[in-house]
Amino acid sequence: MSGDADAIVVAGILALLYRITPTAVSHGPAGTATRNYLAEDREGGRWFVKAYPPGTDVAEERQALALGETARRAGVPVPAVRRTVSGDVIASAAGLSVSVAQYIADAQTAEGGLCGGRWAAVGEAVGRMHRVLASHPAGPPRPVAARAVCDVARAGRRLEELLARWEAAPPSPGGFAAWCTHTAEQRRAALPEVAARLEKLPATLMTQVVHGDLASPNLLLRGEAVAAVIDFRPPGHRSAAWELGRIVLDPRTVLARPDEWIPGLARAVGAYRAANPQLPAEDLLAVPRVAAGYLACSVYPLSEPLNDPASVTPALEAYGRARHEATGVLWERLDEAEEVLHDVLR
Template sequence: MSTASHQPAAEPFAAPSTPGHTTAGEQIRALADTLVLAYGLHPAEITRIPEGTATDNYAIVDQTGQRHFAKVYRTREHLDLERASVELSEFAAAGGVATARATRTREHELLETHGRLPMSLWSYVPHTATAEGGLTSGRWASAGTEMGRLHSRLAAHPAASPTLEPGAAVCDVAASRDRFEKLIHAYQHMPMLGEFETWALEAARERQAILGDVERALALLPQLTVQVLHGDMAGPNVLFKDNEVAAIVDFRPPAPGYLAWEIARLGCDPKSVLDNRAESWLTGYTNLTLAYRNANPKASVDDLVSSLRVGCAAMLCSAFPLSVPVERPHIIDAAMEAYGRVRHEAALMLLDRLPVMEDALRDTIR
């Protein structure tokens, strides 16, 4: 994930004029040239930020001392989608939502695609921390308020008008059952299982065994709102300055999805669920939904209450990151393993307490 606020690496790359022979140095010089030619911006310092899954990210300080954030796209294959993502962010900002702002090129384009490096340039959001790792204290209400503003604004996006769709369709349980069966088979045929692989195999078996419970839980969902969403409303993409949301970043291209799922994606963050007692976490989640409804009064009680069930079901139906040792073993690390265990435990806890939590949430926000 990339954001416009992560702190630079401890040792910045040299100023662009410094000679170098590494690939990183060549990209720094190419980026400096692009900034001058495409944006009329003369960099005094360029620092690589060690974040980003699909982009190489840099903090820029120009000759006036102003800071910027650059995203360099690694391929040109999906630049139309990247442009649509930036356009969605700008659409949200035009409606008063706190976001990082894109800087247009000299040709007034949101993306620079003509030179050596395809890239976008953004305002730098200083002195912030992400919500990665969970929401606490006053951040619950602040996150709810800004997400409510965002969804209220995106309801007017021309790509799709809000509609009501069967809530049960939020997860494809049959596809999940097949995916877990194949995952279990793959683990069983591995020549040797490490500690995490052994745990992941047992967790996959446990998930497969309770998918019937998940299916029955989904069948009880009412019709829910489907509209254009942010697309990746996760903790790393919500930036806080103290307890206030400073910016929501890293939008995906505009596409319709379940409102309840995006609320749960942030509010049911596994670490938030497990770092507090269930009652304490539910208090925070309730504060988020109350603030959300104040900012987005058209949101229905069903969408807000059902977000708990939707978030729980989505986590239980997802094989990530249990599947990582089989499908992408090169990205597995201690943090990924810890996240897998926390996500599994949080989803099981939510499923066990779901009716009680839903009743308490409904009584409060009715």
């Protein structure tokens, strides 16, 4: 049993409120805002325990867990949530709130990138998820202006604010913060060209209830299959094309698979369309342009050295540089990617 004070509290909560008698509680994979633990019970069962920080909106987290359960009932591979003895999905005691879910063994996050049969498997899983979430009580799919999905004006304001902050507190030369400043300047200068490229998007794109945070750490793979989709956010409308592109055109995949990402994207989009024929073809055709535009309009992680210096790790630095490089690759090969998608979507 870990000597961590919270781990001891977690063990007590499991025994008292979940009727799980843990024989071991250890630290699990790091979360963005949560502390995660792995627990093993007397029968050999393994559980993933998420401990929420103080101030967390527990009601919103309940909605997020419920959204995942909705997808699970439709066949999307989402870990089963363990309920407390009173039927709740979140338990609170001794100043700590936790949720408990089935542990997914022998799986890897998608941070290593997509390849082979993974493209189609991921496209099918996301399509199935979007198909079922389209009927969520939070509201049906609805169109929004494409400029709201990739908001160049907002990006300009945020970059101006960020550069003003860097000017007030100049970074030391040569480090990641200096790279962030230089990259923010480049990104601001490129916005007129980005805006011109985004003019070729459809006037509107469909939004609907989506996962909300479908980044590579939240997609677990086992071989060429999707093992689990995790860490849903509360129900909210976002562009379905944006969410699909975010996961299948992850910067690390684009850079690691220079000869594969375009045919891989085609396989993912084809599998998505087979699973969710309701999304208009023009939205699917827009996936690579939206992905490139969204990256070009983002200030993450350029703002992290100022907003959260403790979060700046070598892994974050590498990811930030990969995002920037992948944006250029996506723009450079955009016509080719769209031509291939045209053939898929005929």
